[in-house]
Amino acid sequence: METMKNLTVACLKQVIKPRPKQSHKGNFGKILIIGGNKNMGGAVIMSASAAVHAGAGLVTCATDSSNFFALHARLPEAMVVDHSDFEALTQAIKQADTIVIGPGLGLDKLAKQILKITLTAVDPTTTLIIDGSAITLLAQQNEPLRPTCQVIYTPHQVEWARLSGLALTEQLPQANQSAQQKLAAHIVLKKYHTEIYHLNNTLSRLPIGGPYMATGGMGDTLTGIIAAFMGQFKTLAPADVLDAAVYLHSAVASDLSQSKYVVLPTDIIEHLQTFMAQFS
Ligand SMILES: NC(=O)C1=CN([C@@H]2O[C@H](COP(=O)(O)OP(=O)(O)OC[C@H]3O[C@@H](n4cnc5c(N)ncnc54)[C@H](O)[C@@H]3O)[C@@H](O)[C@H]2O)[C@@H](O)CC1
Numbered sequence: 008m009e010t011m012k013n014l015t016v017a018c019l020k021q022v023i024k025p026r027p028k029q030s031h032k033g034n035f036g037k038i039l040i041i042g043g044n045k046n047m048g049g050a051v052i053m054s055a056s057a058a059v060h061a062g063a064g065l066v067t068c069a070t071d072s073s074n075f076f077a078l079h080a081r082l083p084e085a086m087v088v089d090h091s092d093f094e095a096l097t098q099a100i101k102q103a104d105t106i107v108i109g110p111g112l113g114l115d116k117l118a119k120q121i122l123k124i125t126l127t128a129v130d131p132t133t134t135l136i137i138d139g140s141a142i143t144l145l146a147q148q149n150e151p152l153r154p155t156c157q158v159i160y161t162p163h164q165v166e167w168a169r170l171s172g173l174a175l176t177e178q179l180p181q182a183n184q185s186a187q188q189k190l191a192a193h194i195v196l197k198k199y200h201t202e203i204y205h206l207n208n209t210l211s212r213l214p215i216g217g218p219y220m221a222t223g224g225m226g227d228t229l230t231g232i233i234a235a236f237m238g239q240f241k242t243l244a245p246a247d248v249l250d251a252a253v254y255l256h257s258a259v260a261s262d263l264s265q266s267k268y269v270v271l272p273t274d275i276i277e278h279l280q281t282f283m284a285q286f287s
């Protein structure tokens with residue numbers, strides 16, 4: 008088994024570069040965020056806000072229509088699709104190059120239908136980030152659909168236990184890696200010192216971040232940063248881009264924790280642009 012690489016700030020310098028002058032919004036990712044039921048609209052607002060602030064070119068949210076006003080008030084840069092309009096949802100899935108599914112999606116019948124449509128309609132060239140409720144739903148299925156595109160799962164330890172069948176005490180690198188290989192996807196295993204298992208069989212460990220990040224919505228925020236990075240740094244190696252996104256999320260939190268007892272997801276979102284400017 009490969010050794011685990013400890014990530015450093017070098018992973019950001021390698022990925023965040025000045026933008027080419029001859030460029031436009033279409034070059035920096037067409038992101039679709041699918042999630043946010045009637046009770047968890049905040050999850051999709053945080054994911055979409057993180058994506059916009061981390062540099063995504065175009066962001067659309069497929070969410071419950073009751074979230075539209077709040078989302079627009081908070082983030083006018085985002086477009087919306089009603090996730091119960093399956094035709095519009097399918098169209099949006101086909102137009103995106105990077106998709107997040109799961110933040111605040113919930114586990115009901117509608118959520119299951121949305122997940123099925125997404126896994127069926129997704130284009131092979133798309134990058135699909137599967138988080139939160141979508142991981143739990145997939146773990147409940149006997150023979151889950153596995154899309155043919157590049158997939159990044161972002162489970163916390165309990166979600167990883169559901170998806171991999173490994174109890175928390177069994178979640179050791181070798182066992183995690185064999186579960187990851189069966190899934191044929193990247194895994195971001197979120198915890199104190201998050202571990203990243205890449206499709207190319209390399210492993211990274213995040214040595215920063217801490218309990219000041221333990222607020223609901225922190226993982227939803229990470230999905231938006233990952234989507235923005237995968238959508239905008241397409242010419243670089245996916246493993247490096249994924250590492251940089253995961254590192255950035257905790258690096259901003261770590262900086263802010265110098266003066267804040269807890270760092271909120273919205274604090275991180277607000278500081279992404281300034282933090283990234285150091286590297287361009
Ligand atoms: N404002 C919002 O709309 C929010 C929506 N959320 C959504 O709520 C849905 C359910 O997610 P949950 O994670 O709450 O529920 P889960 O049922 O997946 O997690 C169950 C519980 O596991 C425990 N746990 C143990 N070890 C953990 C670890 N290492 N990391 C995280 N939790 C650990 C936590 O107490 C957690 O509440 C997801 O779709 C998620 O995106 C949450 O992100 C919270 C905020």
Ligand SMILES: Nc1ncnc2c1ncn2[C@@H]1O[C@H](COP(=O)(O)OP(=O)(O)O)[C@@H](O)[C@H]1O
Pocket residue numbers: 139162163197198199200201215216217218219220221222223224225226227228229
């Ligand atoms: N004690 C901790 N140390 C380091 N990181 C933490 C800690 N607690 C939470 N986090 C980070 O916060 C995020 C939580 O993700 P998740 O549980 O999915 O949140 P949510 O679903 O509420 O958005 C992960 O990135 C995780 O690594």
Ligand SMILES: [Mg+2]
Pocket residue numbers: 138139163226227
């Ligand atoms: Mg989560």
